[in-house]
Every structure is written in C-alpha cells, then in structure tokens.
Amino acid sequence: MSAAVPSPVLLEPKSVTGTGAGNDPLVLLELIQRLKVRDVMTTKLATVSRSATMREVQELMRQKKISGVPVEEDGRFFGLVSIDDIIRALGGGYIGDPCSKHMTTKLVVLEDDMPISFALRYFDRYHYGRFPVLNRDRRLVGILCQRDINRALLVELSTELNRLEAATGRHLAQDGVSNLYLLREFPICKYDFENAGKAANEIKHLLQERQIPPKIIRRIAVAAYELEINLCVHSDGGVLSWQISNGRAVIIARDAGPGIEDVEWACRDGTSTANEWIRSLGFGAGMGLANVKRVSDEFEVTSKKGSGTTVRAVVIVEGLA
Amino acid sequence: MPDEEAEVAAAYTSDLLSDVVAHCPDGAVLVTVQNHKNSVAVCTLVGAPAILVVHRREIPADMLEVARREGVALLRTKDDQFAASCKIGAVLMRPLAGASCDESSK
Amino acid sequence: MTMAEMAGALKAEILVEGEGCHKAIRYVVASDLMSDVLLVDEEDMLLLTSLASDQVLRTAQIIGAVGVIVVNGKPLPSSMVEVAMQLRMTLATSKLSKYDACIAVHGALGARV
Numbered sequence: 001m002s003a004a005v006p007s008p009v010l011l012e013p014k015s016v017t018g019t020g021a022g023n024d025p026l027v028l029l030e031l032i033q034r035l036k037v038r039d040v041m042t043t044k045l046a047t048v049s050r051s052a053t054m055r056e057v058q059e060l061m062r063q064k065k066i067s068g069v070p071v072e073e074d075g076r077f078f079g080l081v082s083i084d085d086i087i088r089a090l091g092g093g094y095i096g097d098p099c100s101k102h103m104t105t106k107l108v109v110l111e112d113d114m115p116i117s118f119a120l121r122y123f124d125r126y127h128y129g130r131f132p133v134l135n136r137d138r139r140l141v142g143i144l145c146q147r148d149i150n151r152a153l154l155v156e157l158s159t160e161l162n163r164l165e166a167a168t169g170r171h172l173a174q175d176g177v178s179n180l181y182l183l184r185e186f187p188i189c190k191y192d193f194e195n196a197g198k199a200a201n202e203i204k205h206l207l208q209e210r211q212i213p214p215k216i217i218r219r220i221a222v223a224a225y226e227l228e229i230n231l232c233v234h235s236d237g238g239v240l241s242w243q244i245s246n247g248r249a250v251i252i253a254r255d256a257g258p259g260i261e262d263v264e265w266a267c268r269d270g271t272s273t274a275n276e277w278i279r280s281l282g283f284g285a286g287m288g289l290a291n292v293k294r295v296s297d298e299f300e301v302t303s304k305k306g307s308g309t310t311v312r313a314v315v316i317v318e319g320l321a
Numbered sequence: 322m323p324d325e326e327a328e329v330a331a332a333y334t335s336d337l338l339s340d341v342v343a344h345c346p347d348g349a350v351l352v353t354v355q356n357h358k359n360s361v362a363v364c365t366l367v368g369a370p371a372i373l374v375v376h377r378r379e380i381p382a383d384m385l386e387v388a389r390r391e392g393v394a395l396l397r398t399k400d401d402q403f404a405a406s407c408k409i410g411a412v413l414m415r416p417l418a419g420a421s422c423d424e425s426s427k
Numbered sequence: 428m429t430m431a432e433m434a435g436a437l438k439a440e441i442l443v444e445g446e447g448c449h450k451a452i453r454y455v456v457a458s459d460l461m462s463d464v465l466l467v468d469e470e471d472m473l474l475l476t477s478l479a480s481d482q483v484l485r486t487a488q489i490i491g492a493v494g495v496i497v498v499n500g501k502p503l504p505s506s507m508v509e510v511a512m513q514l515r516m517t518l519a520t521s522k523l524s525k526y527d528a529c530i531a532v533h534g535a536l537g538a539r540v
Binding site for chain 3: 193194196197198200201204214218221222225226229288291
C-alpha cells in the first residue's frame with residue numbers, strides 16, 4: 001500500500017451549498033466508513049461443496065478466472081480453496097482429493113455490515129487477496145477483493161464529481177481564498193519513515209501555488225506534518241485528511257491505534273511515548289500535539305484507549321492577510 | 322558554578338547521543354537539548370566534564386542526581402544550540418578556517 | 428549571505444542546489460531533533476544538523492528553510508539527495524563538527540560587509 005498518494009475530492013452536493021450538518025463536507029474517509037462490505041463485494045459466487053475434488057476446483061478457477069473458491073453448502077460456509085492450495089495439490093499429487101481435505105479453514109472473514117474502512121485494514125494486515133464475507137447468521141454472502149473496493153470507489157467518485165460540477169457549474173479549486181476548495185486524503189502507514197512527511201510536503205506545495213500568506217501556510221504545514229508523523233510513529237497507521245473550504249483549513253488525523261490514555265498529558269510539551277529508535281531518527285521529543293495546538297486556531301483530540309484517535313486542527317485562512 | 326572555561330578547551334554540539342559517543346572529543350563540553358539522564362551517562366563515557374542544556378529545558382531530578390554522582394557539571398542556558406556554541410567559541414577563542422574571531426584571549 | 432556563499436565560506440560541498448540557494452540566510456538553527464526544528468518560528472533558515480535522513484529535508488521544506496548543511500562529514504544516503512531534488516531544497520555537507528560549523532557560520536555572517 002503506497003502512502004501519501006493523494007485521493008481526489010468526494011462531497012455531498014448539499015455541503016457545496018453550505019447547508020450540510022457542520023461545516024465540513026463529506027470526505028473520502030467518511031465515504032469509506034459509510035460504504036459497507038455488502039455494498040461492494042462480489043455476490044455472484046462460484047462455490048463448491050465439500051465433496052468436490054481439487055481438480056474440479058481448479059477447473060472452476062480456470063473457467064471463471066477466479067483465484068479463490070469458497071466451499072459452502074446451502075450457505076453454510078466451510079472453507080476456502082485458493083490457487084496456492086491447487087498448486088500444492090498438483091505438486092503433491094493429490095489433485096483428485098475432495099477439497100474438504102485441503103481447503104483452508106482457519107480463515108479471516110469479514111462481516112457484510114462492516115464499513116470498507118475496516119476491511120481495508122484487513123487487507124493491509126493480512127496480505128490475503130480476498131476475504132469471504134459472512135452475514136449475521138454466519139452464512140456466506142459474498143467475497144471481497146481489493147479490486148472490488150477500488151472499483152466501487154471509482155464509481156462513487158465519478159458520480160460525485162459529476163454531481164458536484166453540475167451543482168456548482170465551475171471547476172474545483174478556484175482562485176481567491178474564499179472560493180478556494182481543496183481536499184486531499186493521505187493514507188499513512190505505521191513506521192513508514194521513507195514516506196513520512198510526504199503528505200505535509202505536498203500540502204505545503206499545493207498551498208504555495210495559491211494566494212495564501214506564507215505565515216498561514218507555515219502553520220498549516222507544521223500542523224499537517226506533526227499529525228502525519230504522529231500517525232506514522234504512534235498509531236497502527238491511519239489517514240490524514242486535509243481540506244480548505246469557507247476560508248478554513250481543516251486537518252484531520254484518524255487512526256485505529258492504541259488510543260491515548262491521557263489526552264491532556266499527551267498535549268503538553270515534552271511528553272512522549274516514543275522509544276529510543278524513534279528518537280534516534282530525530283522524532284519523539286514530545287512536541288507533536290502541543291505544537292499542533294500551538295499553530296492552530298481550533299484543536300480537538302478524541303481518543304479512547306484501545307480504539308483509536310482522531311485529532312482535528314483548524315487554521316483560519318480567510319481574513320488574515 | 323564551576324569555572325568551566327579554565328578546564329575546558331573544546332565543545333561538542335549534538336542532540337544525537339549515538340553521534341556524541343562516536344565523535345565527541347575528550348574533555349569537551351557537551352552542548353545539547355537532550356535533557357535526560359542518558360546524556361550524562363554519555364558524558365561519562367566520552368569524558369565530557371560538563372553538559373550545557375540549551376533552550377532552557379527543565380532538568381529532571383534523576384538527571385541532576387546522576388550528574389552529581391558522576392561529577393559531571395550541569396549547566397543550563399536559554400540560548401539555542403547555535404547561539405550557545407558561538408558564545409562558547411568566542412570565549413574559547415578557537416581559530417577556524419574560513420572564520421574570524423574578534424575577542425581577545427582570556 | 429546566501430546559502431551558496433555560506434557553503435563557500437565553510438568549504439562545504441553542495442550536493443543539491445535548491446530553490447533557496449541564492450536567498451539570504453536570515454536565521455540559523457543547529458538542531459538534530461526535527462520536532463524542535465518545527466518549533467522555530469523564523470523565515471529563511473539555514474539548518475545545521477548531524478542527522479542524515481530524508482526527514483531533515485522534509486522538515487526543512489515545511490519550515491521554509493533556504494538550505495541544509497549536514498555536518499560531521501557524514502556520507503549521505505542517496506535517498507536524501509533524491510528527496511532534496513524533489514523538494515528543491517539546497518543540500519550540502521561539511522566536514523566540520525556542528526560546534527565548529529556554528530562558529531564558522533557565525534564568523535562568516537559577522538564578517539560580511
């Protein structure tokens with residue numbers, strides 16, 4: 001998964017006219033939280049029963065051009081046969097065996113009402129190409145591949161962009177601060193030091209291309225950078241999203257990491273949970289959140305131990321020239 | 322406050338303790354922002370008689386304790402690394418290629 | 428004094444000539460902790476550091492530094508040169524220690540008419 005790849009804009013049209021709840025339009029992150037696995041998964045499944053042979057599975061894979069075949073009977077899910085299993089069977093000379101003997105049963109499965117954001121984390125963590133999807137009754141209802149997610153997002157994306165451009169009748173990212181609309185999302189991976197800071201560099205670059213006072217650019221860039229490094233160093237990875245609208249720059253860092261036990265302590269200068277290795281890279285002196293607070297006009301941390309953290313920083317851009 | 326200038330002929334400015342261990346000359350004052358007891362331990366290791374903590378960083382109790390125990394002089398300044406280094410340089414009067422110092426020697 | 432002139436004064440080797448190479452240096456920071464560097468609220472800074480990592484360049488861009496000099500004669504990872512080019516950040520190396528570099532920089536700035 002590449003980090004710091006900017007994703008395009010996604011909005012509800014109502015937010016463009018400013019009548020949405022709150023000031024912030026729907027971001028890509030919220031979209032992937034809104035979309036569920038069942039909205040995106042493949043439901044037309046080619047499956048086999050437990051008595052089918054590995055050879056039959058192989059044939060099915062070849063015909064349907066798929067790489068994984070679930071083993072189910074009347075919706076009851078038993079396991080999965082993957083291409084690797086077939087290759088091993090061919091090599092081991094047991095391709096005639098019933099698939100129940102060689103299917104993978106220790107599986108990671110997804111639930112159909114899980115948001116896509118959760119599913120993405122599974123892909124990241126487990127490196128499987130596909131996940132069987134079960135419903136509440138533990139019946140097999142589909143299979144989810146990375147490709148399904150990408151396709152669904154692209155479709156949603158073009159629909160929204162068309163709707164947006166029709167509603168506004170203009171292009172995005174106008175000149176002039178009050179009409180300026182920009183939005184970027186960057187997935188950030190844990191300990192990905194090679195890419196750490198890239199998102200903030202890009203945000204700064206985008207800001208420099210527009211008529212924004214340097215001191216304001218600096219504050220936004222610092223906030224974005226600190227939050228990005230925080231995600232890299234202290235979370236299990238997450239998303240940095242950034243938008244400018246209505247003369248406000250909003251940076252949101254979201255992760256599903258360990259959570260902050262004492263938010264107030266973490267926001268103070270000089271406090272850090274970073275280890276020696278991280279400090280040797282020049283980070284972890286504990287200025288991060290305190291520095292973000294210092295450069296922002298609004299600052300908010302929501303965190304629960306064990307279930308992730310959201311940091312929201314706002315820098316007011318309009319009216320300060 | 323001990324008169325460090327009388328004993329010291331050099332200084333070393335670094336915030337990376339691994340770098341200090343690798344390069345700090347014997348008898349140099351360590352100029353650093355790292356306000357924790359590991360810095361003192363490193364001083365003992367490399368033979369630095371004193372440590373100057375910059376940016377007015379607070380000295381934690383355990384750092385003070387170790388410094389006392391190990392006989393490493395502990396100083397603090399509101400200046401940053403750059404300003405502190407220059408001031409020390411002016412006092413120690415080290416001639417360097419490409420630069421000039423105006424202060425007369427002590 | 429510009430980055431280019433400063434590098435000359437320190438006999439530092441310029442590896443990447445960035446956007447700010449001919450800009451005047453208005454402030455000097457000599458730190459190895461990038462989190463501290465981010466706290467400095469000045470413009471057109473020269474960053475002197477012992478840390479040889481891509482992070483140094485990314486931090487330098489965020490704060491709008493005119494250039495970075497890596498001291499102690501450290502050999503730089505090739506990725507650092509690439510990142511400097513991407514960000515158009517002037518990158519130089521010096522054999523001097525950070526302490527000696529500070530004094531040399533101070534002298535060079537002061538000696539300028």
